[in-house]
Amino acid sequence: MSKPDNTPAGWLEARLPIISAFRREYVDFAMPRNLTYLWNFGAFATIALALLIVSGIFLALNYTPSVAEAFNSIETIDRHVSSGWLVRAIHMGGVSMLFAALYVHMARSLYYGSYKAPRELLWLTGLGLFILVMIAAFAGYILPWGQMSYWGATVVINAMNAVPLIGPALASWLLGGEGLGSVALHRIYVLHFVTAFSIIGVIVLHVAALHVVGSNNPTGVEPKTSADVVPFHPYYTTKDGLGLCLFLMVYAALIFFAPDLLTLANNYAMANPLVTPGDITPEWYFAPFYAILRAVPSKLGGLILTAGSLVVLFAVPWLDRSPVRSARYRPVLRWALLALFAAFIALGVAGMHKPTGLWLALSRISVAYYYAYFLILLPFLPRVEITRPEPATLRGEGA
Amino acid sequence: MKRYFLGVFLALPLSAQAATPEQRGFQVYRQVCSTCHSLNHVTFADLSGIGLAVPDIKAYAASRQVPDGLDDDGDPKTRAAHPSDPIGSPYPNEAMARLANHGDLPPDFSRLAMTEEGGARRIETILRSYAPKPSDVVLAPGSYYNTAFAQNHIGMPPPLHDGQVTYADGTKATIPQMSHDVGAFLDWVAHPHREARSHTGLVVLIYLAGLGTLLALLKRRVWKRVKETRQ
Ligand code: HEM
Numbered sequence: 022m023s024k025p026d027n028t029p030a031g032w033l034e035a036r037l038p039i040i041s042a043f044r045r046e047y048v049d050f051a052m053p054r055n056l057t058y059l060w061n062f063g064a065f066a067t068i069a070l071a072l073l074i075v076s077g078i079f080l081a082l083n084y085t086p087s088v089a090e091a092f093n094s095i096e097t098i099d100r101h102v103s104s105g106w107l108v109r110a111i112h113m114g115g116v117s118m119l120f121a122a123l124y125v126h127m128a129r130s131l132y133y134g135s136y137k138a139p140r141e142l143l144w145l146t147g148l149g150l151f152i153l154v155m156i157a158a159f160a161g162y163i164l165p166w167g168q169m170s171y172w173g174a175t176v177v178i179n180a181m182n183a184v185p186l187i188g189p190a191l192a193s194w195l196l197g198g199e200g201l202g203s204v205a206l207h208r209i210y211v212l213h214f215v216t217a218f219s220i221i222g223v224i225v226l227h228v229a230a231l232h233v234v235g236s237n238n239p240t241g242v243e244p245k246t247s248a249d250v251v252p253f254h255p256y257y258t259t260k261d262g263l264g265l266c267l268f269l270m271v272y273a274a275l276i277f278f279a280p281d282l283l284t285l286a287n288n289y290a291m292a293n294p295l296v297t298p299g300d301i302t303p304e305w306y307f308a309p310f311y312a313i314l315r316a317v318p319s320k321l322g323g324l325i326l327t328a329g330s331l332v333v334l335f336a337v338p339w340l341d342r343s344p345v346r347s348a349r350y351r352p353v354l355r356w357a358l359l360a361l362f363a364a365f366i367a368l369g370v371a372g373m374h375k376p377t378g379l380w381l382a383l384s385r386i387s388v389a390y391y392y393a394y395f396l397i398l399l400p401f402l403p404r405v406e407i408t409r410p411e412p413a414t415l416r417g418e419g420a
Numbered sequence: 421m422k423r424y425f426l427g428v429f430l431a432l433p434l435s436a437q438a439a440t441p442e443q444r445g446f447q448v449y450r451q452v453c454s455t456c457h458s459l460n461h462v463t464f465a466d467l468s469g470i471g472l473a474v475p476d477i478k479a480y481a482a483s484r485q486v487p488d489g490l491d492d493d494g495d496p497k498t499r500a501a502h503p504s505d506p507i508g509s510p511y512p513n514e515a516m517a518r519l520a521n522h523g524d525l526p527p528d529f530s531r532l533a534m535t536e537e538g539g540a541r542r543i544e545t546i547l548r549s550y551a552p553k554p555s556d557v558v559l560a561p562g563s564y565y566n567t568a569f570a571q572n573h574i575g576m577p578p579p580l581h582d583g584q585v586t587y588a589d590g591t592k593a594t595i596p597q598m599s600h601d602v603g604a605f606l607d608w609v610a611h612p613h614r615e616a617r618s619h620t621g622l623v624v625l626i627y628l629a630g631l632g633t634l635l636a637l638l639k640r641r642v643w644k645r646v647k648e649t650r651q
Contacts (some may be wrong), residue, residue, distance in 0.1 A: 054646055096461040096530065099613075106613045107620065251646055259639040266632040270625060277621020281534075289531035289610075 053238035055418035061264035069119035091166035114276035120306035134346030160213035167288030241346025308372030343403035445605025458509030461530035522562030533610035544603035
């Protein structure tokens with residue numbers, strides 16, 4: 022393997038074997054031969070994040086984190102900085118594309134049981150990433166200091182204050198004691214890019230963990246022979262490449278032809294602490310959680326259920342007692358899981374509406390089912406469910 | 421947008437100096453709306469985006485005074501605006517603006533066509549929906565009868581009347597015409613890069629479609645080898 026020391030590559034290899042490591046992990050790396058396009062979404066998330074970081078750096082060059090200047094500086098970026106509108110559109114669109122990719126990525130992991138042994142750490146680092154992405158997105162949304170920035174932040178800070186014992190201390194630590202003003206905005210700005218950069222580090226852990234255990238596949242059956250696998254390159258480089266191209270097309274269509282979908286028009290009015298907007302609507306990617314928050318009459322109760330909806334995900338690898346990974350071979354779980362996805366989407370739609378009448382009822386039914394899925398169906402279904410036979414090899418599986 | 425292009429097209433043969441709706445709308449803004457409404461985020465120079473000529477921009481900027489710090493005695497100074505300055509507000513501050521308007525603040529125009537539900541169309545409708553007050557309706561001072569609102573009133577006195585401006589291109593300045601033109605101008609103000617956005621988008625999509633086609637061919641060729649070993 023090692024090359025003679027007298028070539029530059031050989032010289033580098035003897036000191037820091039990154040070339041061979043790259044070859045091992047991204048060229049020769051054995052991949053199940055039957056992955057579908059659903060396995061593209063991790064790559065989509067990575068690319069969306071990379072675009073967010075790069076565009077974010079250029080935004081940071083022109084953004085001023087103060088109550089007096091934040092809104093102005095965003096207007097300046099949008100109107101006067103050359104290509105500023107483009108950079109900002111890439112950044113704003115990137116958030117939606119990242120969340121969309123992550124939701125599909127997580128749904129894929131749930132459906133094919135990718136969280137089960139030996140991939141628990143992939144699931145856990147993934148959830149860590151999801152939470153960091155949520156924090157970064159929340160902080161980022163405050164930065165333009167529009168009406169929704171301000172009032173969205175107010176909702177979250179009120180929620181923080183409702184946490185017993187640590188809540189008020191945590192909130193005043195974030196705000197710097199002065200209410201939602203310049204000091205807080207500066208802290209939120211720092212929080213935004215610190216979380217954004219830490220996401221890169223956690224992605225490295227996530228992908229490193231993946232490369233230890235290898236990818237799961239639609240059957241949930243581990244590849245056994247060399248006939249079950251193909252090298253990453255050229256098979257998945259071309260498949261990921263094609264998928265990425267389509268992903269970028271959707272991304273481009275969004276930012277160039279439907280930019281108004283990316284943000285609530287309200288946020289183009291500068292924050293005004295004296296004028297509460299009629300209804301404080303979240304961005305779509307937070308809507309399911311906002312619906313849970315408002316589904317319960319008690320503030321603390323809503324908070325516990327919302328936080329719990331994330332916490333319960335961390336236990337999923339241990340809640341699911343079935344030895345069969347893929348929902349393909351679990352006829353009952355499969356429908357239960359599709360119903361979970363439907364409930365989550367219903368929460369998202371309900372979260373964009375005032376919590377009254379039917380919307381409130383829908384939120385309550387959906388959140389009840391959400392918990393029932395994880396706490397009742399995952400652990401107890403395997404006792405009664407008759408699973409279908411899994412294939413012995415991946416050879417006959419679709420490529 | 422298409423509608424506007426069409427408008428320009430049809431107007432071209434009629435008049436040598438045919439203006440676009442945005443340009444006419446700007447003329448209405450300058451002569452009518454700007455006595456109360458600010459454009460805090462739009463600079464004079466930005467108006468080149470609707471095709472305003474550089475000398476016109478310079479002249480418009482020079483006609484406005486902006487604060488320029490303090491003189492040696494500590495008194496506030498002003499200077500003529502530069503093209504790079506924001507068009508700004510007709511009032512020195514918010515309190516003065518409210519004082520002049522029965523306590524209301526005339527909204528800034530920079531993003532109005534975005535933040536106003538219904539956009540430029542809605543603004544156009546409001547401007548056209550003033551009517552004489554029916555005798556049985558009682559309005560508070562500073563409220564004006566306007567059928568575009570559920571409560572039939574608005575805090576802004578009717579700003580337009582027929583023939584109020586003289587359009588450089590000879591278009592007749594009726595209230596509906598001026599309302600439409602102001603709407604077009606405010607739409608551009610709120611989305612200044614819309615044209616560049618869709619042009620860039622088109623190029624990007626065409627590029628990606630080409631790349632995608634090549635990648636699809638490549639992928640199929642590569643994966644054929646695996647398909648052949650499939651049973
Ligand atoms: C910034 C966020 C994330 C990035 C950049 C990312 C990236 C990736 C990549 C590149 C892969 C390999 C390709 C693939 O299977 O799609 C992967 C696999 C995986 N990810 Fe993520 N991921 C992120 C978040 C998450 C989240 C939120 C979860 C779940 C809670 C998660 C769970 C998994 C699992 C279980 C796998 C292995 C799937 C399998 O092999 O079947 N990831 N991730």
